[in-house]
Amino acid sequence: MSAVADRYKELQELGVEVISISVDSVFVHKMWNDHELSKMIDGDIPFPMGSDQDGSIGKLYGIYDEEGKVETRGRFIIDPDGIIQGFEVLNPTVGRNIEETIRQIKAFQLVRESEGREVTPAGWEPGKKTLKPGPDLVGKVWQEWSVAEGAK
Amino acid sequence: MPVEFKAGCQRPAIKMDMVEEEKREEKPIIKEGDNMIKVGKPAPDFTIPAFYEGKFVELSLSEFKGKWVLLCFYPGDFTFV
Numbered sequence: 001m002s003a004v005a006d007r008y009k010e011l012q013e014l015g016v017e018v019i020s021i022s023v024d025s026v027f028v029h030k031m032w033n034d035h036e037l038s039k040m041i042d043g044d045i046p047f048p049m050g051s052d053q054d055g056s057i058g059k060l061y062g063i064y065d066e067e068g069k070v071e072t073r074g075r076f077i078i079d080p081d082g083i084i085q086g087f088e089v090l091n092p093t094v095g096r097n098i099e100e101t102i103r104q105i106k107a108f109q110l111v112r113e114s115e116g117r118e119v120t121p122a123g124w125e126p127g128k129k130t131l132k133p134g135p136d137l138v139g140k141v142w143q144e145w146s147v148a149e150g151a152k
Numbered sequence: 153m154p155v156e157f158k159a160g161c162q163r164p165a166i167k168m169d170m171v172e173e174e175k176r177e178e179k180p181i182i183k184e185g186d187n188m189i190k191v192g193k194p195a196p197d198f199t200i201p202a203f204y205e206g207k208f209v210e211l212s213l214s215e216f217k218g219k220w221v222l223l224c225f226y227p228g229d230f231t232f233v
Contacts, residue, residue: 001224014220015219016220017221018221019202019211020225021225022227022228022229024229026201028229028230031229033203036230047204048209048211049202049204050201051200051203057198061189061225068227070228071225071227073226075222075224076223078195078220078222079220080218082194082195082197082213082214083192083193085191087189092227093233094233105220109220
């Protein structure tokens with residue numbers, strides 16, 4: 001979670017609010033913030049750390065591990081209308097990549113701002129070419145975009 | 153004798169006794185028909201206690217309408233990853 005906290009300013013500039021959730025109590029959240037996380041980042045965890053002690057919210061989102069009685073690494077991007085735009089779930093032993101999360105948020109924001117007139121092809125990053133879907137583009141993507149463009 | 157276990161990213165599994173073991177049914181994490189999470193569908197609302205800015209608070213997802221939200225679940229405080 002410290003990796004997300006470290007990029008919090010950038011997320012705020014993108015208009016993104018963060019909520020973290022685990023099955024720990026709010027008291028343990030405080031201890032973790034005070035004794036470890038605040039030493040890894042500049043200051044305290046800047047977003048709310050939610051406590052889902054019975055796993056009911058994790059179950060609602062389909063990421064609760066009944067055997068381990070913990071949440072797995074589920075990450076959801078929710079748009080201003082409350083619609084889920086993307087999610088990723090990892091087994092606990094591998095951490096996430098906040099860079100990729102921010103890339104996806106920027107891509108979803110671009111699509112939303114263009115009201116769907118522009119879409120972002122594979123490997124898109126800010127500044128790279130977008131595609132404008134429509135009858136004229138059918139069968140012509142090869143002329144407009146290359147695999148190499150995505151891999152750059 | 154107490155047996156030492158390797159501290160990992162998850163809590164140690166809770167050992168049910170043998171009788172209960174038989175009674176237990178395999179439950180899929182996501183039940184079909186239940187609030188299935190899908191892209192393009194509304195995020196289920198919830199209210200949750202939280203530690204925020206030095207205080208213990210209660211917040212709801214619905215309070216964040218009009219903003220982008222990054223919702224991050226993780227296995228537990230003081231785990232390693």
